[in-house]
Amino acid sequence: PSLNARLPLHFNAAGVPNRYGSKTEFAGSVLVVSAIGLLTGLLVRFLPLIDPKKKAKYSQATFVRISHAVIFLISAISFLVIYSGTQTHFKMPVKIFLPLMGLFFAYLGNLLNSVKPNYFVGIRTPWTLENEEVWRKTHRLAAKLWLPGGIILAALGWALTGAAAQIVFIGGLLVIALVPVIYSYIYYRHLPK
DSSP states (O other): OOSOSSEEEEEOTTSOEEEEEOHHHHHHHHHHHHHHHHHHHHHHHTHHHHOTTSOGGGGHHHHHHHHHHHHHHHHHHHHHHHHHHHSSSOOOOHHHHHHHHHHHHHHHHHHHTTOOSOSSSSOOOHHHHHOHHHHHHHHHHHHHHHHHHHHHHHHHHHHOOHHHHHHHHHHHHHHHHHHHHHHHHHHHHTSOO
8 A cells, every 4th residue: 555656577687677567567576576586496496396317306405595595585676675665755675785785695505515416507618517516616616706706795785885886896896706607618628638
């Protein structure tokens, strides 16, 4: 009942709505996003059942933690969207959203060391999937980057404002995502044939 008649359905990078709709559209959008989060969480949770090589079972406990993190993240984003719909001046609270995303990546970084080779979760390049040593070394490096990198991104997302926060966040995210991929290729190329 506290929702406005005209509600935000989509936000730009600055957190400002750029598409509005009715309460029905708003509720539908929130339900779709929540369903995607739930289905993603369930898929990650039950990956060992659909793994063709049956190796995902060795990381099942990690997959459960990842599924909980995904469900929490999607729920928090849904909450922020609903909260923005109760305000007279709509705006996604970017000061909460960016730190939340940074902490999500830090948490994933904490788990990367315990993900065993599989086709579903982790840094799945042709080189990591080809060689278990490349997988292990790549994920060890990624964990060392993602955990502190996510915490730094969360702090900068909180401290910086406007375009600076977005540029730093996206730039930092690209670095922590691309460095392990490039490393996996270089490490694989230097393995003895």
